[in-house]
Amino acid sequence: MTAPSLWQPFTLGRLELPHRLALAPMTRNRAETDGTPGDLVAEYYGQRASLGLIITEGTQPSDDGQGYFGTPGIYTEQHIAGWRKVADTVHANGGALYIQLMHAGRISHPDNTPHHRQPVAPSAINPEQEMFTATGPQPIPTPRELSVAEIQSTIAEFRHAAASAIAAGADGVEIHGANGYLLHQFLSPNANHRKDSYGGNVENRSRFAIEVAQAVAEEIGADRVGIRLSPAMPLGGLDEGDTETVRLQYHHLVGELAKLQLAFLHVHHVGDDELLRSLREAWPTAVLVVRYGRGREQIADDIDAGLADIAPLGRFALANPDVVERLRAGAPLNELDPATLYVGGAAGYTDYPVLTPA
Structure with a gap:
C-alpha cells in the first residue's frame, strides 16, 4: 500500500486536486504532421485523467521551437482545436x-x-548529439545564435502559446526550463557564451527564463503557470558547472521566479538534496518533485520529507492508465514496453490494460 499522504486533497493555483499524484510530461510523438494533437492524443490523456493534474508532453510555441518529429504545437488555430x-x-x-x-x-x-531551418540557441555551440528524424538518426547541426530582438520575439511566442492553451480550454501551462532545452541552454555556461545582458553571469543567464515566466504570467495569470527546472541535469550536452556554481544559479533563478507567485515549481531532481531543500524553502507555492528510478514504495517520500506537495508519475502512469486505482488497491502494475514509446499509433499508447473489476 502507498503512504496515506498521497491521498490528501491539495489546492494548486485555481485547482482543487483530489490527491497528491499527477501525470509527468512525457514526449510520445503522436501528433499529426502539422503538430495538431488528434483523437488518439485525447484518448491517451483522457484515460489518465484520474491522476488529477495532467501535465502534457512538451508542446512547441513556434516552428523554431520544434525539436523532435511528431511533437505537438500550440500556436495555430488547428493546434487550438486539437x-x-x-x-x-x-x-x-x-x-x-x-x-x-x-x-x-x-x-x-x-x-x-x-520551415526546415537551422536550430536556434543562446550561442552557436553544437551540442554534439544526434537527433532522430524520418530518415533515421542524424547529427544535430550547429545552431544559430539568437539576436536580442529574436529573444524578445521568442518571449512573445511563449506568451502567444500560453494564450492559445487557455483558448483551447487548458487549465494552465507549464514552462519547460529543464532537460537540455532552450531555457536550460541559457542557464548553462557551456551552452551560453553570450557577452550581452543574456549571458556572462548568473543574473544574465537567468534573464531569459525569468522574462518568459513574467510574460506568460502576465498573459494568463500567475496562478495558471508552473515552471519545470532540472538543476545539474546533463542532458542535451549541457554542463552547468560544479555544485557551487549550480547552487548559485538556481538560488538566484528560483528566488526571482518566486516573486511572480506562480502556481508551482516542478523540479526534475538528480541528487543535490541540499539544493532541493533550499529551493523548497524559497518557493511560496506548490512544489512538484520527480526523480529517476523511484519505486512505487518511494512515491510519497519527498512529500513525507516536506520537500514536495505533489509527486508526478512518469513510467508508472504511461503503462497504467488506471495507476491511481492500482496504487490505492495495492494491485500489480503493468510493465512498460520501451519499444513502443515513440513509434506512433495506439500500440503502447492507449492499449495498456486496466484492472478488471472483481
Whole structure:
C-alpha cells in the first residue's frame, strides 16, 4: 500500500486536486504532421485523467521551437482545436490539463521542423548529439545564435502559446526550463557564451527564463503557470558547472521566479538534496518533485520529507492508465514496453490494460 499522504486533497493555483499524484510530461510523438494533437492524443490523456493534474508532453510555441518529429504545437488555430478535444476529454473524466510549453532550442534538426531551418540557441555551440528524424538518426547541426530582438520575439511566442492553451480550454501551462532545452541552454555556461545582458553571469543567464515566466504570467495569470527546472541535469550536452556554481544559479533563478507567485515549481531532481531543500524553502507555492528510478514504495517520500506537495508519475502512469486505482488497491502494475514509446499509433499508447473489476 502507498503512504496515506498521497491521498490528501491539495489546492494548486485555481485547482482543487483530489490527491497528491499527477501525470509527468512525457514526449510520445503522436501528433499529426502539422503538430495538431488528434483523437488518439485525447484518448491517451483522457484515460489518465484520474491522476488529477495532467501535465502534457512538451508542446512547441513556434516552428523554431520544434525539436523532435511528431511533437505537438500550440500556436495555430488547428493546434487550438486539437487541444480543445484533449481538454474536453480530460475534463469529462475528472482531470485538469496543463500544457507544457517547450522550445527545444539547439536540440533539433531541420528535417523535423515545418520551415526546415537551422536550430536556434543562446550561442552557436553544437551540442554534439544526434537527433532522430524520418530518415533515421542524424547529427544535430550547429545552431544559430539568437539576436536580442529574436529573444524578445521568442518571449512573445511563449506568451502567444500560453494564450492559445487557455483558448483551447487548458487549465494552465507549464514552462519547460529543464532537460537540455532552450531555457536550460541559457542557464548553462557551456551552452551560453553570450557577452550581452543574456549571458556572462548568473543574473544574465537567468534573464531569459525569468522574462518568459513574467510574460506568460502576465498573459494568463500567475496562478495558471508552473515552471519545470532540472538543476545539474546533463542532458542535451549541457554542463552547468560544479555544485557551487549550480547552487548559485538556481538560488538566484528560483528566488526571482518566486516573486511572480506562480502556481508551482516542478523540479526534475538528480541528487543535490541540499539544493532541493533550499529551493523548497524559497518557493511560496506548490512544489512538484520527480526523480529517476523511484519505486512505487518511494512515491510519497519527498512529500513525507516536506520537500514536495505533489509527486508526478512518469513510467508508472504511461503503462497504467488506471495507476491511481492500482496504487490505492495495492494491485500489480503493468510493465512498460520501451519499444513502443515513440513509434506512433495506439500500440503502447492507449492499449495498456486496466484492472478488471472483481
